[in-house]
Amino acid sequence: MLKTDSAFHNSELAKLLEACEESADFLSFGLQDSPFFIAYFKTLVKSEIIHHEVLACFQAKKPSTLEEIKAILPIEEVSITDDMTDIQNKLMTGNLIIFKKEGNWNCLVVPVPSVEKRQVATPETEYTVAGPKEAFVESLDTNLNLVRKRLPIPELLVKELMVGKLSKTRIAVVYVKGIADPENVNTVIQRINGIEYDEIADTSFLSQMIADNKNSPFPQLIDTERPDRLAAVLAEGKIGIFSEGSPTAISGPVSLITYFAAFEDYLSIWNVASAFRLLRLFAVLFSILATSSYVAILTYHYEMIPRDVLSLLITSRGTIPFPPFLEAILLELAIELLREAGARLPTKIGQTIGIVGGIVLGTAAVQAGLTSNVLLIVVATGALASFTTPIYQVSSVIRLIRFPFILFAQLLGLVGVAVCFALLISHLLKLTSLGRPFLEPVFPLRVEDFKDSIIRMPFNKQALRPLQIRAQNRQRFQQEALPKKDWDIDD
Amino acid sequence: MKKYLFWCIFFLILLFYNSIETKILEDIxxxxxxxxxxxxxxxxxxxxxxxxxxxxxxxxxxxxxxxxxxxxxxxxxxxxxxxxxxxxxxxxxxxxxxxxxxxxxxxxxxxxxxxxxxxxxxxxxxxxxxxxxxxxxxxxxxxxxxxxxxxxxxxxxxxxxxxxxxxxxxxxxxxxxxxxxxxxxxxxxxxxxxxxxxxxxxxxxxxxxxxxDKESYLFKLLYERTKTGTDQFSMKNKKYIALQNIRSKVKYKVSGSQDEPRIDVHVSFLGEVKDAPSISVGEGTLKEMEQEWSKGTTQRAEKMMKKFKELKVDPLGITEKARSHFRNFDKKAWEERYPTVPVTFHMKIRITNTGISNKS
Missing domain, CATH: 3.30.420 (Nucleotidyltransferase; domain 5)
Incomplete structure (x- = not known):
């Protein structure tokens, strides 16, 4: 217990200390041969610094005022304040306070934080074979360091905000001044400031809270765990958002096509990259439409089946007691169960689940005559195709929107599939990302922006930043005129 | 408003779903x-x-x-x-x-x-x-x-x-x-x-x-461009030669007036000798073969045309070609005139290949 005189006992500082003392990890004690008291949370501070720097300085110099201590302490950012909310915040973020129990109860706030953080590791969800292998970690400062390292210019600005009544999460809005559109920056900052929530655990919370359409299954801000990818989008004029404690950064404004652009596309040669990007787009379309087309064709449009496939389909469907719709739904659900079970279990058991589910269940279901092997192939390929998207969140969206497609296929056949596709397209047309059109460059049509959308043109063709972002300065680099070819092959 | 519209349509679909006949593949x-x-x-x-x-x-x-x-x-x-x-x-x-x-x-x-x-x-x-x-x-x-x-x-x-x-x-x-x-x-x-x-x-x-069946391949040659089939013909000395079609083209030319029309059929045939037993295939014989083929095929085509005219049928679609050539085409008059319209066949052939063995 503190030895208190009555005046101090009534002060706000004493009340604060009393409130803190209810926690077992709060320490507050008076110093020997000195009028000063020290208080801190022992779980938040580095005790070596307190012992070697702070206490040692008291023993050596015997200071008598807070100003004197401030002058002799070999620690930066030491401040003297009597603002109680400030003191409370500082206490909770790894500072210790030194105060006297007489006079005006000013406090000397000394930052001695002990920060627990993970090492920078390799990316897990956006792993690429070639290219950098760094990934963001849970520490905001480390993440900012990773980005600054890649963009060492003073124009890279970091705006820090605080969100969350309980979590007091530090949010950093990062952009390159002079390139990023100030309107976008203001939109982001305004929306983040408008967030009313108690605990922000991850940037995906933010991504959902500041989204233009909160009910859309499509994420309207892209999340990444790669510093190289974030640095690249910042250089394009986009805005990055970090939050303390989250190993992913989100960026925007984005268009739909960015969800199918892997960072690896920029690492390989443009024609190879374009081919694989097209493959990915095709895979997504296939994944959405394959099962529903199967249901529609087998239920309504048997005329469409080629002669050679007809007998194969009829014999494989012959023993199945369900109509194609139920068969497809059951199989799709089984695949989703497998994926869900695999995602929830530890890696080693997850692999077993994959084998058990995929091979044993699949073979058994076909042999028992519960599903046709043709549908099994269709569903499995569709599931496989949905995993080719480089952004994890999008692959779950793609698998989800297959179900309404299957339902519509059952209701109206291929017309239903077309209706559902029209609904999907109209939804995408209406979507915006930070107020910028989501389906750009397809709609509104910006032919110029196709250079990095469904295909990726070579770097020397990318002299202008995409129109969608409305960058202040669209020129990425001065394009040199190509030298005239006046040499011969043997020169 | 839009939402109501969407749900209205959706429920209408559900409501009338039963009136759409399903034809499940294996149940028919x-x-x-x-x-x-x-x-x-x-x-x-x-x-x-x-x-x-x-x-x-x-x-x-x-x-x-x-x-x-x-x-x-x-x-x-x-x-x-x-x-x-x-x-x-x-x-x-x-x-x-x-x-x-x-x-x-x-x-x-x-x-x-x-x-x-x-x-x-x-x-x-x-x-x-x-x-x-x-x-x-x-x-x-x-x-x-x-x-x-x-x-x-x-x-x-x-x-x-x-x-x-x-x-x-x-x-x-x-x-x-x-x-x-x-x-x-x-x-x-x-x-x-x-x-x-x-x-x-x-x-x-x-x-x-x-x-x-033998005439019908010639008919195909006269009817459309093709890349398939073999055509057999005989030389003067009753030796038979089979030609593989590499590609053949046909072109109809209509000339003259509507009262006195003339039809020219140009067939160009690119062939390959597939089967020429006991005939030495050389520079000279190739020329000879080409000429023989042209002559023989023209005769056969003329014979076929004569048959068409006798039957008053037009499977080659010559009337259609004439119609697109002449303004104010008189269909009735043409049908009467059809058996008398002169049709000339020009068979052009080029034998490009005699197979891998160059037996002479």
């Missing part, structure tokens, strides 16, 4: 070939081959035939329906056969529903059968699981190399088109095989004559 029976025999002036006998696929993996289809007499396509189909175990559907129809007897009496009643139905696809092949259609369809052939499959393979993968593609839509186009007369392949059952016999020539919807 697919008619893959259908054929008609002549019974009397108003009646015909239809035979439908609808192979039945039993449940299971790697099972062979069972032959199933349904025969009924009636007046029209649908009438017969309904009567066939009375016998079949599942609903008969014609959406996967592959072959449409007509007996020669029936063809002589006109086929327009039969082909009319084919043109109207949305179910009939583009790849339905038509043929005239010399003899009984029922017999040809229901015979158990040893070289295919079902007769329908044999017939489909035969029409789709074999016949297309020998004659112009005989699909229902081509037939209907020729029949309903301006003035061209349709033609169809004639097939027959010979011992335990199906055999191509020649080309049936139609005047309007009636069978009036036929070309032999």
């Amino acid at each position: 029976q697919h008619v893959s070939a259908i054929g008609y025999d002549y019974v009397d002036k108003h009646r015909m006998k239809g035979t439908a081959a609808a192979p039945f696929y039993p449940a299971g993996i790697n099972v062979e289809p069972l032959d199933a035939f349904f025969t009924a007499e009636g007046h029209t396509f649908l009438d017969i189909l309904q009567k066939q329906q009375l016998e079949s175990q599942r609903k008969l559907v014609t959406g996967r129809l592959q072959n449409f056969l007509i007996s020669k007897e029936l063809a002589k009496h006109g086929v327009s009643e039969l082909t009319d529903p084919l043109g109207r139905s949305t179910e009939i696809g583009r790849d339905v092949y038509m043929a005239v059968v010399d003899g009984s259609v029922e017999e040809l369809l229901t015979f158990k052939y040893t070289n295919a699981p079902t007769s329908a499959e044999y017939l489909s393979d035969f029409m789709e993968r074999n016949l297309k190399d020998i004659i112009p593609k005989p699909t229902v839509h081509v037939f209907l186009d020729q029949y309903n088109g301006f003035v061209q007369d349709p033609f169809l392949p004639i097939i027959e059952k010979k011992h335990d095989h199906i055999r191509y016999k020649g080309l049936a020539l139609f005047k309007n919807d009636r069978y009036v004559g036929e070309l032999s």
